[in-house]
Amino acid sequence: MKILYHLLKLPALFLLFTGSTGSYAQQHWPPAYQLTADTARVVRLPDSNWQMLADPGGKLTINTVNDPVNTTRFHLNNTSEKGFSFDINTYWQRYQLRSTLPKDTRIAIPEGTTDATVYYSVNNGPWTAMRTGAIVPYSQRDGLKEMSAVIVPVPAGSTVRIYEQNHFNYAFSQSNRLVAMFRFADQVIADTYIDNAGRESVLMTESFLMGIVLFAVVLNLFFFYSIRERVYLFYGILLLAGGLRIYNGLFMPAYRENPVFTHYWFIFLFVIQFFSFIQTNRHFVKLGSFYPRWDKFLFTLSFFPVILYLVANLVLPQVKPGWITPGNTLYGLVSFIVMICMAVTLALFIPRKDTNSRQYVISVLPLTFWILAGHIISVFPRWPFSLWAAKWNQVLNALCIGWLLLIFTWALILRFSKLRQENAQKEIEKERLAREKEQERNELIARQKIELEQQVQERTAALKESLVSLQTTQSQLIQSEKMASLGELTAGIAHEIQNPLNFVNNFSEVSIELLDELQEEAETGNKDEVIAIAHDLKQNLDKINHHGKRADSIVKGMLQHSRSAGGQKELVNVNALAEEYFRLSYHGIRSKNKTFNARLETDLDEAAPKIEVSPQDLGRVFLNLFNNAFYSVGKKKDGDANYDAVVKVTTSATGKHLEIRVYDNGLGIPDAIKDKIMQPFFTTKPTGEGTGLGLSLSYDIIVKGHGGQLTLNTVEGEFAEWVVWLPVRH
Incomplete structure (x- = not known):
């Protein structure tokens, strides 16, 4: 096959040397981007330096796109303004880099798509393929795996041609623009892996904090088991879901091999966090006791993220792929709804003076204010306050959430102590009432025991009588069935017995006539005739005897069938x-x-x-x-x-x-x-x-x-x- 391949290349080589098409491939590639000493650390190629090609079926390969027939199909980027069609899942990009640097270098090409394969060729050499992407398992990625970036070597004075095959899964990405960009790999590695000395300390801190969260979860579940207050159950679920989301770096070795599962897992955790947050608020202030209608509304609302989760991840990607990223939909809508509900609930409980209401207002007010401020910042990003808030966003967000968790936890611990004392008093009172009821019950049992014994005796006698009656009825029914079958049999027997009886009657009448003849012949002394008549009489009597015995056997059979018990x-x-x-x-x-x-x-x-x-x-x-x-x-x-x-x-x-x-x-x-x-x-x-x-x-x-x-x-x-x-x- 290799020999055939080189033989097929000979005509192209001939044309190359003759100059007829020597610049054919070159003239269709975009101009090479020059790598110089003053090239920026992060380079986004101008649209004039790269081309694109839509691949609707995703069937093109590096050999087909590099074929002279297909090379003319590439065109300049046309997605900058109108974007590209979400009906197409695969797009190709190509560009070339020319190094004027005095030494070899490497570039890192980050891939924001879900699955991408980068092909590069140095000085028209063979093509090398490298794969990466957001939904590609960690072990199958090439290059800088954590950054979803591939490394392409650029030798000094060389020209490197690059194809990028980008596969888009619009359920995970809403990108509708193609860009071509790269960074110098050595600088990326230094910034991300070598100079980032705080990574281990961050992991240690997150491990410590996750341990505290797990301890709090177990503690709340213990509180729930002890006093059966649902607020502790939902608060424990809230802490667990939040901890798994916030400190996800601890579980990254498991997550990165299953990126698709991880995507849905984080959305699921967010749904659980939202649901448990509303339920915790409801039960914390005992909302149903004060505002039952609002409580029912919040209870119904807590199931909204489940519906939204199904719609965003199962319905929208099928109806209009890429219309909107499900995660962004979920975060935006839920965040807005949480802000409104917290504001309304706060407004309801600010006037109240009881301890639970005050604790709730103190804990929730800062976070509610900050969420409201975040929406204002998104509308007016140029305000001085917006610029200041954006700078301190993460710190303020962490402080508000920490304040909420701290006050909630402190209030719930106090409530647990109080409820435990109340439950202890209730148990003592319950035991006293139980002893009194037990005494009354024993007296009542003693009286009822006598009455029940009498009733049992009466009913036992009645049941015995009923049992005897049922047994008698059953025997009668069985005997009735036997007699019914006997009745059916009797009709047939009557027909069967009629024939021998007819013979007996007929031969008896004939025998009587023969006896009269015998008497007359005896008187006349005709001996021969007497003997003949006597012979006929004997035959008739034999037939009468035969048919009589047949009738007797039929009657015996009938009597045997009518027996009440089975025969031997x-x-x-x-x-x-x-x-x-x-x-x-x-x-x-x-x-x-x-x-x-x-x-x-x-x-x-x-x-x-x-x-x-x-x-x-x-x-x-x-x-x-x-x-x-x-x-x-x-x-x-x-x-x-x-x-x-x-x-x-x-x-x-x-x-x-x-x-x-x-x-x-x-x-x-x-x-x-x-x-x-x-x-x-x-x-x-x-x-x-x-x-x-x-x-x-x-x-x-x-x-x-x-x-x-x-x-x-x-x-x-x-x-x-x-x-x-x-x-x-x-």
């Missing part, structure tokens, strides 16, 4: 049990509604083993699931005459479990009630058609009685499928 577990063919109750449930429904009809489907696993269950309990579960399925398809069929109702029972053995599925294509169950469907007494049927215990009892029989599972798959309006899992024990 035994090996049962679940396929046969399910098929029998499937048929009985269907005929029971049809006995109530002759028009009811549904397609019954069975898919029974012939390889399913017998499992140990209680047949009457499992039959009750089957009957309940089948009845619900037929009820659902019946309701759906009422609204759709062309609807094909299907109820299907399926069994399958999976090794450790036997699975029984009862499916219907009826109304399904809404998702909203799926979690409630197996709760006791919950039913979707109209009043009188269901007790709400069927599924609850079925769940108990399957899960608790047999160690299985009962789950539901459903889609509202399409289908419902109950899945019963029963364990297979070998």
Whole structure:
């Protein structure tokens, strides 16, 4: 790549030597500024000695701006009067310095922008880049880090070309003018780092004062904890926020690596300081007791800096970048509001003669006067008083604030001592009243104890009676549900038992006729006919006996189902049990509604083993699931005459479990009630058609009685499928 680069430079070198474009680059750079022996310590280049170029997207690099195509785009400074556009975040500057000094020197270029990169080239040599800026972390800055300045060497008799790439973050800087300036680096280093012998003493003094502030904060928090007076809490917060702001040099190693955070941190501290200052004033003079409306106004006003903080730092930079620096907005508005509020509060309390009011007036009056004077000075800066005040501004400001803190602290300590004595007296009085109340309370407790014991006995007896009644009612409801299922079963059984009874009646009538014939043939002595009739009679009696036994088994099954307690577990063919109750449930429904009809489907696993269950309990579960399925398809069929109702029972053995599925294509169950469907007494049927215990009892029989599972798959309006899992024990 380097070889290619040098090959591409050959045409340019040729043109340079031939003179066709030899002065091309030179003629577009501004005139070089001469460094002489009498050059000032601080130099601000005239606009004619430097040029600028807007970089809207911030995409230009040192190679592109130094390209002959782009070098003509640079122009003289046009921001002196109208400023530059805040829609553009990056501007380039360029200028050149020519040294006529007899020895090498260095210049320091301070960067007031948030992020800047300085490129310099000595005598058309390679470009060297150095970075600095207000929001650049300390460890990433080049040159004089604390001053945000880079050092550029200027050898004797040399020409140094300089590009400055300035990135502006208008949320942190309101600058809208470009300037080109520098200082001699050796003098800057001597003034700032070598000759500044008082820096260590300043740090020691600030450390000592910050220690006093922290002690005062802890002391006020202790006062607040002891007597619960909010003035001490807010005063402690005020001192802490003020100390962190004023003595920020102590925390500079942490701050300078996070300049963006530090910017917002100082504004946040100012917001907290403003809020706590107003709250301290309110509670110090107990403003709510004398002027409640003004107190409410100040309380509301104390939240104003929070809103202003959000607007200044989050809203304004987005609405109009660079319109105004949030910090300046905050300081200006808050300072003005503080002055007005302090003046009004002072005016309210000057006439009062109580101790708190006098202490407040004495402490706040100097600072209020000085803030008012500061605003007057800003309006009339040429007055003799303004010139004098500007000279002594820092000293007077420190004296006023110190006086305020001193009087406040002294007054609060006196108040703490007084309140502590008052609280001690109150505690003594409170203890005396407490002893009297305790004696009265003991007497009252003794009387109430007797009454409560009587009431407890009466209510205990009533609760026992209610418990017995509830248990009886619960048993009756459960038995009622069982009998209700028996009623459903009875209708089906009646249909089932009718067939064998019809056979018994028919064969009995035929047998009577055969006996008459047998008697006639016996009288005539026809032996062969007698034997034939006797054979027919025997067949009829066999059929009567068969159908009688079937009716007897149906009746026994009904009696077994109607037992109040669950039966003993035994090996049962679940396929046969399910098929029998499937048929009985269907005929029971049809006995109530002759028009009811549904397609019954069975898919029974012939390889399913017998499992140990209680047949009457499992039959009750089957009957309940089948009845619900037929009820659902019946309701759906009422609204759709062309609807094909299907109820299907399926069994399958999976090794450790036997699975029984009862499916219907009826109304399904809404998702909203799926979690409630197996709760006791919950039913979707109209009043009188269901007790709400069927599924609850079925769940108990399957899960608790047999160690299985009962789950539901459903889609509202399409289908419902109950899945019963029963364990297979070998």
